[in-house]
Amino acid sequence: MPEEREPYTAGPLxxxxILELGGIGPGPFATMLLADLGADVVRVDRPGATSIFPGGDTQNLLNRGKRSVALDLKDPGDLATARRLARNAHATVEGFxxxxxERLGLGPDDLWRENPALVYGRMxxxxxxxPRATTAGHDINYIAITGALYAIGGRDGPPQVPLNLLGDFAGGGMYLVVGLLAALREADRTGRGQVVDAAIVDGVGHLLASTRARLAVGDWTDRRGTNMLDGGAAPFYGVYETADGEHMAVGAIESPFYAAFVAGLELDEPLDRQHDEASWPALRARIAARFRERTQAEWTATFDHTDACVSPVRSLRAAVDDPQIAARGGVVERDGIVQPARAPRFSGHRRPPLPRPPRSGEHTEEVLRDWRAGATVTE
Known part of the structure; x- marks a missing residue:
């Protein structure tokens, strides 16, 4: 029997x-994840700045678990304090x-003079x-030029926007985290930091590797709504409306799963015709008509505990009560805010209660003391 170990409470990081120089969206998401994993993330907030977040500071989940210091980076004294913080950081993240x-005096070359092992993350x-480097943009713009936005949506309609998950958080924040951890590993070996260039257009392009592989071998057409995995062609991979106006998601690709799907629908359909594309339009119509005969709850009960790969499409509020999400505690409530739990999970670490996001500047004195970054500190 393996030796039982008492799990740590602190995260693996x-x-x-980590010093975060303000920013919105993907940068704060990346540092939120690092904080969730146990890193000491200090965010620099400008005194009196107006946030684009519609709620209060302590409701902004992208800042949960961080500490906030209030510094005006255009003020020489505050700039000097920021540089002292960077001197004691393992990594700095900016999204300017x-x-x-560089114009602020906080570029990588500026900071490496005193901390050569610093990893510098650019989001x-x-x-x-x-040609677009100095122009403004948002998630929708970045995914537009990669081909990803073009590929999402129905055959006869415009591209559909997948929230800002695909660009900001998947192609942006997650790739920044991977890059930072890789560069920190190398800095441990070499004593040298480097710049992690995490561009959303690069990350989204990288996420398209599987799709481009299919395109290269002729298994993907460069037209949305015509491929097996885009929900527009294969009747066994898509979304269907139920009798109560809700929806069920179907992903019965493999033959055994497709057989379970057809059996659950009680359709008299030859299983060997699953990949007969000529029959797909008629089959899709039959499946759609069948789903409209029962409510979402009824179909959920029918397909639960089967391998048919059929699931209810939950709203954000309804997802909290889904049995799978609830069993794993994937969504939790803190201070009246429903929010995602930490992910991923580690067998060697407990998951302590989630900390709240900080008020702007709440930890200034505390951080300057802990990071030995006060104006009077000498080494």
């Missing part, structure tokens, strides 16, 4: 110091337009070079 950090949409 405990002891890692190209050149802004951008377009990247630091190229």
């Amino acid at each position: 405990a002891g890692l110091r 337009r190209p050149g802004v950090a 951008t949409g377009w990247g630091p070079d190229g």
